[in-house]
Amino acid sequence: MASIDKQFAEAAQNWDLETLYTDLASAKGKRLTPTEKLHLRGLLCGYSPGEIAEKLGKNPKGVETDLCATIYRYVKSLVDRCDRRIENWRNISEWLEIDGYRCRSSPQVPLDSLLTEKSVVNVTNINIENNQLVIAFNLRIPTLKSEGISVENFGLSDDMIPKDIARDLSEKY
Incomplete structure (x- = not known):
């Protein structure tokens, strides 16, 4: 079996x-x-x-x-x-x-390997919507451009990142 x-x-x-x-x-x-x-x-x-x-x-x-x-x-x-x-x-x-049975692809760069003591998490909003706790936050992870890290490495779909932010990120990195 x-x-x-x-x-x-x-x-x-x-x-x-x-x-x-x-x-x-x-x-x-x-x-x-x-x-x-x-x-x-x-x-x-x-x-x-x-x-x-x-x-x-x-x-x-x-x-x-x-x-x-x-x-x-x-x-x-x-x-x-x-x-x-x-x-x-x-x-x-x-x-x-x-119907939601497909999993999102996992990031090519494990997130826990990027987090350092210089990483910053700011919680911007906490509320309850439709019986779900919703927490909005900003996560800042210091990186070097030479590390080859890009937004694409994280498997984020276009609908997850507003177009203006994605454009700014691609121009910076």
């Missing part, structure tokens, strides 16, 4: 598999089988049902049939799209990403 968990293991780098397995088990009514998990990981890695079958040495029609009878149904139920037709196997990962 350990070897089956290693197949398509790269899915764990980009997806919250444990939460996804748990939530899909709720949609199914019982735990996912090792084969269902394996096929799901293959889809999340971007492999088509035919490619999954090829990598596993299985019949492509059999894998497609299994996916239709299991994972596709569970995902449709989980993301509340039971009335939608799956036009393409890629719909599965798209819908799961929309």
